[in-house]
Amino acid sequence: MTDQVPSRAWQANIGYLFHPVIEQHDNMRIADVGTGTGIWLRDLADALPNTCQLDGFDLSNIMFPSKDALPANIAFHHQNLLLPFPDEYIGKYDVVNVRVMVVALSSNEWEPAPGGYLQWIDCAAHDCVIKGVPEGKQASNAQRGLDLFRKTLNTLGKTSNIAILHSIFQKSGLVSCEEEICSLDNPETRENVNLAVVVGIQHILTAAFKLHKLDEIQSIDQIMELKEAVLGDLHDMSCYFCYDVYVVVGRKLD
Known part of the structure; x- marks a missing residue:
């Protein structure tokens, strides 16, 4: 399971790769933090001139695609978000994009300090609900999966609240801060969202089980x-x- 399923589902509901407030030009330098397979950068490469430089950063390089499969203007770098970045990257980007970090980080680890624009796209994972259950029915297994997911996130200390991210941007000195909330309710993407949530539940429960922090589950x-x-x-x-x-979205003043 790669990040392609949630990424494409999010894209279909949000409707853009860059928030409209972000100014674009032909020689942009763009960083994608927590890039995974680089799916966002690869989509972006199709939409921007090849004179733009696109750099992906991730804690693990396991999912990085082969260089042979990439446009020449995409590069990937092994980097822990919580550790200092090398000086060569500081203040060099027009846009820093962050996605799917709400589960990986806790709220006290969110303080951003990039150059240029910061665009953070993430989900309210704790507030996921089940819709469309027929009257008189109960999706008890699906609800149990969600309940275990939330409990396990709390057990692992991932008690993040994405709704406070906008205020964190403002407190961090970013200007022109804007927030848009999109509900993943597009009928055309429901199957992909279902799959992404189910696989997410599986992964977080498996991680907790291996750490011996999952009382309700005794085996894989x-x-x-x-x-x-x-x-x-x-x-x-x-x-x-x-x-x-x-x-x-917010922008750091020069």
């Missing part, structure tokens, strides 16, 4: 059984997971 097999049961509810009842995606 139980996690896989829960995954199949959740998928069964979604299929049999034609219901779907839904959550909000937040796009927060």
Whole structure:
């Protein structure tokens, strides 16, 4: 499972790669922090002139694609977001993009300090709900999966509240801060969102199990059984997971 499923589902609901407030030109330098497979950068490369330099940074380089499969203006770098970046990258970017960090980081680790624009796109993972359950029915397996997901995030200390991100931008001295909230309710993307949520539940439960912090689950097999049961509810009842995606943009004054 790569980041392509949630990325493309988010894109279909948000409708843009760059927030409209961000000024674009032919020689932009863009950084994507927590880039994963670089799917956002690869989509961006198709939309921008090849004179733009696109750099992806991630804690792990496992998902980085082969250089042979990339445009010449995309480069990937192994970098921990919480450690100082080399001087060669500081203050060099027109835009720093951050995505899908709300689960990876806790709220006290969010203080941003980039150059140029900062665009942070993330989800209200804790507030995911199930919609479309037929009257008189209960998607009990899907609800149990969500409940375990939330409890496990709290156990692991990932008690982030994406709704405070806009105020963090302002407190960090960023100007022209804007926030847009998009509900992932597009019928055309529901199947992708369902898959992304189910795989997310599986991954967070597996991580907690390996850390011996999951009392309700005694084996990986139980996690896989829960995954199949959740998928069964979604299929049999034609219901779907839904959550909000937040796009927060701000600019650091020179």
